[in-house]
Amino acid sequence: MLENIRDRGNVKWTAMMLSEHVAELRRWQNEDRYEERPQLDDFDLQAIQYEIEVAQKRECQVHVRLWDKGKVVFYMGVIKEVNVESMWITVDSPFGRDRMPVKDIICVQCAE
Template structure:
């Protein structure tokens, strides 16, 4: 049986203008964006309690972060919770605003 070896989008790139290729890449990148998760009052209260417990007991946490239209996870121990500027600081120097945190898991 003779198998067709298709090159996919590569064969079309030579016939496309660079502006079109750029727009297609931007469109594909925007397609990967994630909307910011909305948390209700109960979830925010539970999140706050878990952060306080992890900070006072020096427990390692895994944070679910939404930043720049993307989701990612960060792990570490909480060095400081600054309520004045609403920022969480990890021991390795990273900092996250409270508004970007939408999930906490304690690693005991």
Template sequence: MIRDRGNIKWNAMMLPEHVKYLREWHENDQYVEKPELDEWALQELSEQLQKAFENGLEVELKIWEAKHIFKATGIIAKLDIKNSALYLEDGRKFPFPFIVGVTRYE
């Protein structure tokens, strides 16, 4: 079995600019485009959030922020339509446009 050291063996022959561009390229490769939700998906997302809020259920939100998707879990404390934001009981705030998915735990 071949045990390769990857880029480590090539670092001596690379210019610092090349190493910098390789690191930037690797970081950019991890970025995720914001998912575009159609009208039906937005309606379903809205209904799921409303039901979870009314019944006090724990939810797992998929949030797109800074070109990454991360998950946040908690119970919805407030749906602020005026400011277009959702608040969890632990004080975290998420704007509606950044919420791309929701899962309810019953």
């Protein structure tokens, strides 16, 4: 008896929605996922600077958490360059080379 029931689930509900409703639902979901920028004090900033310096000198794997437009992004790799003038660091990862602004870094941890 249950084999005869063919429920299409979300397909039938989204087909009945207006495009304005779908756009508003997507905006609402993005708003729910938004994370406030963490407030870092001087101690946190000094710890980040120290970890960046140590990781660059030791050339070890690092885990970098970056705040980007309301979400936290994770990176892993080796710090290859620290540009003090333009306030960027360059991280070499298995997926390529990423340049990230120092002002958006939340946390840096050496993996080794």
